[in-house]
Amino acid sequence: MCFEAKRLYQLALGPVLMLMSMISAGAWADDAEASTVNMTAGVTSVGQSIYDLHMIILWICVIIGLLVFGVMFYSIYYHRKSRGVTPATFHESTTVEIAWTVVPFFILIAMAVPATTTLLEIYDFEDAELDIMVTGYQWKWKYEYLDENGENVAFFSNLRTPQSEIYNTEAKGEHYLLEVDEPVVIPVNTKVRFLVTANDVIHSWWVPELAVKKDAIPGFINETWTLPTKEGVYRGQCAELCGKDHGFMPIVVNVVSKEEYSEWLSAKQKDAAQTKELMAQTFSLEEQMSRGKGVYDRSCLACHGANGEGGVGLPIAGSPVATGEVGTHLEVGINGVAGTAMQAFGGQLNDVDMAAVITYQRNAFGNNMGDMVQPIDVFNHKKGQ
Amino acid sequence: MGDHHHGPAKGLSRWLFTTNHKDIGTMYLWFSFSMFILGGAFAMIIRAELFQPGMQLIEPAFFNQMTTLHGLIMVFGAIMPSFVGLANWMIPMMIGAPDMALPRMNNWSFWILPPTFLLLASTLFVDGGAPAFGWTFYAPLSTTYAPPSVTFFIFSVHILGLSSIMGSINIIATVMNMRAPGMTYMKMPLFVWTWLITAFLLVAVMPVLAGAVTMMLMDIHFGTSFFSAAGGGDPVLFQHVFWFFGHPEVYIIILPAFGVVSQIIPAFARKPLFGYDSMVYATASIAFLSFIVWAHHMYTVGMPVAGELFFMYATMLIAVPTGVKVFNWVSTMWRGSMTFETPMLFSMGFLILFTIGGFTGLMLSIAPADFQYHDSYFVVAHFHYVMVAGAVFSMTAAVYYWLPKWCGKMYNENMGKTHFWISFIGFNLAFFPQHFVGLAGMPRRIPDYALQFADFNMMSSIGAFIYGASQIMFLYNVIATIVAGTPTSEEKVWEGAEGLEWSIPTPAPYHTFETPPQVK
Numbered sequence: 001m002c003f004e005a006k007r008l009y010q011l012a013l014g015p016v017l018m019l020m021s022m023i024s025a026g027a028w029a030d031d032a033e034a035s036t037v038n039m040t041a042g043v044t045s046v047g048q049s050i051y052d053l054h055m056i057i058l059w060i061c062v063i064i065g066l067l068v069f070g071v072m073f074y075s076i077y078y079h080r081k082s083r084g085v086t087p088a089t090f091h092e093s094t095t096v097e098i099a100w101t102v103v104p105f106f107i108l109i110a111m112a113v114p115a116t117t118t119l120l121e122i123y124d125f126e127d128a129e130l131d132i133m134v135t136g137y138q139w140k141w142k143y144e145y146l147d148e149n150g151e152n153v154a155f156f157s158n159l160r161t162p163q164s165e166i167y168n169t170e171a172k173g174e175h176y177l178l179e180v181d182e183p184v185v186i187p188v189n190t191k192v193r194f195l196v197t198a199n200d201v202i203h204s205w206w207v208p209e210l211a212v213k214k215d216a217i218p219g220f221i222n223e224t225w226t227l228p229t230k231e232g233v234y235r236g237q238c239a240e241l242c243g244k245d246h247g248f249m250p251i252v253v254n255v256v257s258k259e260e261y262s263e264w265l266s267a268k269q270k271d272a273a274q275t276k277e278l279m280a281q282t283f284s285l286e287e288q289m290s291r292g293k294g295v296y297d298r299s300c301l302a303c304h305g306a307n308g309e310g311g312v313g314l315p316i317a318g319s320p321v322a323t324g325e326v327g328t329h330l331e332v333g334i335n336g337v338a339g340t341a342m343q344a345f346g347g348q349l350n351d352v353d354m355a356a357v358i359t360y361q362r363n364a365f366g367n368n369m370g371d372m373v374q375p376i377d378v379f380n381h382k383k384g385q
Numbered sequence: 386m387g388d389h390h391h392g393p394a395k396g397l398s399r400w401l402f403t404t405n406h407k408d409i410g411t412m413y414l415w416f417s418f419s420m421f422i423l424g425g426a427f428a429m430i431i432r433a434e435l436f437q438p439g440m441q442l443i444e445p446a447f448f449n450q451m452t453t454l455h456g457l458i459m460v461f462g463a464i465m466p467s468f469v470g471l472a473n474w475m476i477p478m479m480i481g482a483p484d485m486a487l488p489r490m491n492n493w494s495f496w497i498l499p500p501t502f503l504l505l506a507s508t509l510f511v512d513g514g515a516p517a518f519g520w521t522f523y524a525p526l527s528t529t530y531a532p533p534s535v536t537f538f539i540f541s542v543h544i545l546g547l548s549s550i551m552g553s554i555n556i557i558a559t560v561m562n563m564r565a566p567g568m569t570y571m572k573m574p575l576f577v578w579t580w581l582i583t584a585f586l587l588v589a590v591m592p593v594l595a596g597a598v599t600m601m602l603m604d605i606h607f608g609t610s611f612f613s614a615a616g617g618g619d620p621v622l623f624q625h626v627f628w629f630f631g632h633p634e635v636y637i638i639i640l641p642a643f644g645v646v647s648q649i650i651p652a653f654a655r656k657p658l659f660g661y662d663s664m665v666y667a668t669a670s671i672a673f674l675s676f677i678v679w680a681h682h683m684y685t686v687g688m689p690v691a692g693e694l695f696f697m698y699a700t701m702l703i704a705v706p707t708g709v710k711v712f713n714w715v716s717t718m719w720r721g722s723m724t725f726e727t728p729m730l731f732s733m734g735f736l737i738l739f740t741i742g743g744f745t746g747l748m749l750s751i752a753p754a755d756f757q758y759h760d761s762y763f764v765v766a767h768f769h770y771v772m773v774a775g776a777v778f779s780m781t782a783a784v785y786y787w788l789p790k791w792c793g794k795m796y797n798e799n800m801g802k803t804h805f806w807i808s809f810i811g812f813n814l815a816f817f818p819q820h821f822v823g824l825a826g827m828p829r830r831i832p833d834y835a836l837q838f839a840d841f842n843m844m845s846s847i848g849a850f851i852y853g854a855s856q857i858m859f860l861y862n863v864i865a866t867i868v869a870g871t872p873t874s875e876e877k878v879w880e881g882a883e884g885l886e887w888s889i890p891t892p893a894p895y896h897t898f899e900t901p902p903q904v905k
Contacts, residue, residue: 036837037821039757054754061744069737072715076733081655081722088720091657100712101663101705108701111751116694118753123690138530166833168439176438178835201526202620204685204760208826213756215686217621218525219614222687235835239685239760239828241519243526244446247831312446341530 040208043230043255047211049118057111064107125223128193130186136196136203136216136238137348138341139245139302143184145265146195153268156348157182158298159248163306166248178235181298183252186228187261193225200343201243207236207251215240228255243341244312245302278352279375285363288372292360295353299345300361308365312341317365326358326373330381333358351378392895401496404488405895406473407791409495413470414784416499420462421777422856423506427455429853432815432846434832438839448832449517450509456520457538460638461545462502464776468641469494469552471783472580474791476556478886478893479574481565481902486558494551497544505541508534519830521631524612524623528604535605539598546591553584553591560584565885567904571665574884575658578665579644582672586633586640589676594630597623621686628679636675639739639771640668642779643710646732648884649786650714653729654721655881660713667706667713674703684755693752700750704743711740726879727801731782734809735775742770745820760830763823769816773852781808781859788863789878793892794870800862807855814848 041051079085133144137156144154160179164170173179186192196205198216206213207226214224228234236251256264283291297306300316308316316322321329333354334346345354355373362369393399393408403409431451434442443451473491477484485491508515513532516522527535560581564573573581600623603609610616612623643664651658658664681700684693714736723729745767749758758764781804789795818841823829827838834842877887885904889897 036825036841039824040826050753050757053751054748054757057748057751057754061747065740065744068711068715068740072718072733072736075715075718075721076723076725079654079719079721079723081724085720085722087655087722089656090659090720091717092660092662096716097660097663097709101709104705104708108704111747112698112701115697115751115753119690119693119697122753122756123693166440168441172438172836174836176836177833201530202523206760206826206828208757211757213685213759217614217686219620220687236826237828237831241449241523241526241830243517243530244449246449247445247828247833 042209042211043228043232043234044209044211044226045229046118046122046226047209049114049121050211053114053118056114060107060111122224125193125225128191128225130190130192131195132184132186132192133195133197134205134216136198136200136205136242136249137343138200138243139238139249141180141203141205141249141251142199142348153265153272155182155268156298157184157252159245159250161248175235177248178237178250178252180250180252183233183254185254185256185261185264186226187258188228188231188255190258191225191227193223196222196224200341202240203238203242203249204240205236205251206239207234207253209234210236210253213239231255231257248302275350275352279350279379282374282376283356283372285359285372288356288359289363291353292356292358293364295349295357296360296364299349300357303341308361308367316361317367319367322361322367323369326362326371326377327381329358329362330373330378334378334381346382351375351382354378402492404484404492406477406485406488406491407893407895409485409491410470410473410475411791412495413466413473416495417463417465417467417470418860420458420466420502422860424455424458424463425853425856427451427458428849431455432849435834435842436846437843438834438836440833443832445832446514446517449519449830450515452830453516453519453522454506454509457505457516458502459772460520460634461542462498464638464772464780465549466498467780468580468583468638468776469549471641471645471780471787472552472556475787475886476559476577476580477563478889478897479577479884480560480563480568481885481898481904482559482563483896483898483901485555486563487555490551491555494548494555497548501541501544501548504537508537511537521627522601523627524601524604524620528601528612531605536602539602542598543595546595549587550591553587556580556584557588565898565901565904571662572904574644575647575661575664575668576641576644579640579647579668582668583637583640586637586672586675590630590633590637593626594634597626597630600626621683624683624686625680628682629676631682632679633672633675635768635771636671638776640671642735642739642776643668645779645783645786646714646735649728649732649782650717650736652786652879652882653726653732654718654723656717656721657883658713659716659719660709663709664713667709670706671703674699674706678703681750681752681755684752685759697750697752701747703750704747707743711736711743724880726785726798727796727805728782728786728879730802730805731778731785734805735778735782738770738774738778738812742767742775745770758823760828761823762819762827762829765829766816766819766823769819773816774812778808784863786879787886788866789870789873790886790891790893792867792870793872793874794866795873795878796862796866796870800858804855804858804862807858808852811848811851811853811855815845815852816848818842818844818848 039051039054041048131146133146135142141157143157157180160181161177165172165176196214196216198218200218203216204213205216210226210228212224212226214222232255234253238246238249303311303313304316305311321332336342336344352375355375355378358373362371400412434448511534513534515534516538518527518531560577600611604611610618612618612620647658647664678696678700680696749755749767785796785801822838822841827834874891876891878891885902
């Protein structure tokens with residue numbers, strides 16, 4: 001209700017609102033909530049510097065604009081032929097022309113000083129307390145916590161918004177398209193360094209409130225950092241066109257207290273240990289199928305279709321791989337197909353999930369092969385056996 | 386030798402084999418308008434999908450094909466050829482030359498264009514779909530991960546580069562060799578100056594683009610790894626090469642537009658252009674700077690801080706010559722005796738909106754702030770203010786301004802003015818809100834968006850539909866003028882117009898300046 005009412009109001013007042021918001025842009029952004037018309041200052045001191053810089057330059061532009069357009073509109077009104085004026089004939093003035101070449105130059109220097117200061121602040125990567133590796137995949141993010149003691153924590157973060165909301169069969173939730181199954185968790189008041197790279201094409205990791213945007217480039221590692229001073233949930237999106245589902249790979253960062261963070265971290269480490277145990281187990285076909293469907297929907301569906309009918313990728317239903325030899329199927333799943341959009345999922349899925357999804361693909365969509373793959377088979381395949 | 390004074394050949398062969406600058410100019414203009422309609426139709430599809438959150442009309446993969454083709458067709462098919470068409474028509478008439486210096490090459494540079502764009506558009510119907518990697522076609526999305534149609538795309542880019550280079554060489558040769566006696570460089574109309582500089586830019590950077598796509602071709606088909614880190618290459622190399630072409634390209638588009646408004650504003654202010662010399666120097670400075678600022682499109686790729694600073698300072702400098710131009714135009718209006726016919730309205734629309742686009746450009750040049758602006762809708766708003774309100778508005782002004790000279794008939798002034806106001810309102814409604822959604826965090830090139838961006842996107846779509854519809858009125862007005870406009874035989878259609886093109890009969894005869902005029 002509220003949403004619809006607000007929309008009507010904004011549409012009706014659109015043009016007025018545009019001008020108002022331009023003028024009051026400063027006031028808007030002081031709210032704790034992210035503004036819908038202006039850049040956020042976010043929750044970092046870098047973000048505040050960038051915001052201040054943005055506003056200074058905006059106001060300089062507004063003032064110059066008012067002067068130039070003021071002169072222009074004065075001229076449009078007073079120097080019209082219909083008022084019977086005869087045109088002047090002057091067509092140059094060295095003094096004036098030198099003035100309006102030199103004065104802007106000094107205005108630019110005035111802008112360049114704070115810009116340089118802020119840039120140097122952003123480029124100070126020293127003294128990070130926590131390093132997180134961020135890897136862009138088509139179309140999800142992987143996070144690895146690098147310098148913690150004990151078990152390494154790594155996980156993928158996928159869009160959580162269901163297809164039914166995207167295709168309008170269900171009402172859209174509050175955080176439509178900006179929600180993930182597993183957010184990154186970082187401690188407040190801690191300098192966190194992100195090492196950003198990509199697995200396939202170029203992505204860009206952008207969280208406006210953390211004042212971070214860095215391209216994720218396959219084969220190269222970029223660094224960037226943030227130091228959030230306020231707990232909260234901060235949302236962002238991939239900013240570089242990366243293919244079909246570029247609009248569907250959001251970023252969610254939970255900034256929590258240091259205590260909460262260490263609790264979360266030890267829980268994640270316990271999870272990792274459990275998965276390790278699972279790898280040694282043997283599963284029934286039912287268990288494999290139900291786990292496999294979950295994995296398929298997260299990792300395969302975007303390219304191969306909800307019913308294995310294909311799309312960006314080849315169809316799974318009746319495919320020679322999924323209905324052929326198990327070894328080939330494992331090879332394609334684990335190592336991908338070079339030179340195509342079929343990625344190597346061996347590093348993305350653990351052996352339990354890989355075994356489940358291969359089993360699922362071989363027995364769903366009418367493939368009905370009846371055979372099964374266990375985690376140990378995946379492990380052996382990776383070892384080259 | 387017999388009678389040399391003959392009209393055009395009859396039928397299709399007139400257009401196929403013509404070497405007449407006016408015929409070729411006309412074909413360029415009609416071709417670019419048809420591309421404008423096609424690229425515009427793609428834009429309408431994009432805005433229709435973005436009307437509301439959620440996927441309604443098209444799939445994300447097709448959405449990417451639309452954004453890619455919209456960009457490619459508007460830049461290479463609509464805006465660039467339209468200004469080449471204008472150059473063909475006007476440069477010989479402005480410098481007192483009988484035709485272009487290389488008329489057969491002129492024919493060729495036009496006629497390779499339609500098949501090229503047919504090839505590019507045909508990729509919509511091939512397996513795997515049209516290119517879907519954006520008009521900037523960053524590797525490896527455009528190489529390893531590209532649809533098979535990318536090879537067609539590469540071929541198209543090669544051919545249209547060839548066409549642009551031939552067109553530019555022709556313009557350079559014409560301006561340097563065929564000026565009427567007494568027409569020194571510093572007496573040339575500003576439109577000729579801006580085109581001369583543009584032509585040099587084109588000759589310099591089109592081969593760079595050709596190099597970029599050739600490296601892509603090698604990577605895709607011949608096992609090289611220019612842009613693949615796995616083979617020792619670098620995806621960022623692609624961006625450097627692309628933007629070394631791409632940034633001058635931006636000025637290739639806007640400099641002739643500067644030239645057009647520099648002709649039109651003095652005509653309707655009835656006062657000579659203010660600061661002609663500084664206009665020429667400013668244009669040359671912008672052209673020079675355009676070669677050393679390319680990486681401001683790449684602030685987020687992870688350049689060393691020294692690189693960021695260099696490109697930031699160099700980019701900010703562009704504000705100086707651009708500012709000079711804007712101040713000169715306003716000073717030309719100052720104490721003039723102005724009337725506001727359609728060409729003047731579009732020129733003033735250009736002046737206001739291009740200046741706004743210039744301001745956002747200055748904001749974008751600030752590297753730290755760009756970390757928030759980059760790849761957001763703020764950028765989309767910025768470059769549409771420059772490309773549409775800049776280049777397209779000035780092109781529209783040019784058509785209204787010279788159409789009576791071309792066909793000897795007056796267009797419907799009321800309809801022209803209505804066209805301007807609807808365009809102006811529609812354009813601003815479409816693109817001004819995009820500044821807001823961009824600043825608030827909406828990335829560009831997404832087919833669906835979060836709910837907080839819904840209101841402004843709906844406004845934007847409505848504005849885009851209005852702007853799109855107003856172009857139908859433009860087309861109607863132009864056709865109605867050609868078919869049944871009020872005939873005029875005034876040599877000087879506009880009271881305040883200056884220049885050689887207004888000294889010849891109206892409509893301009895098939896051949897003009899067979900004997901060169903004397904410019905004092």
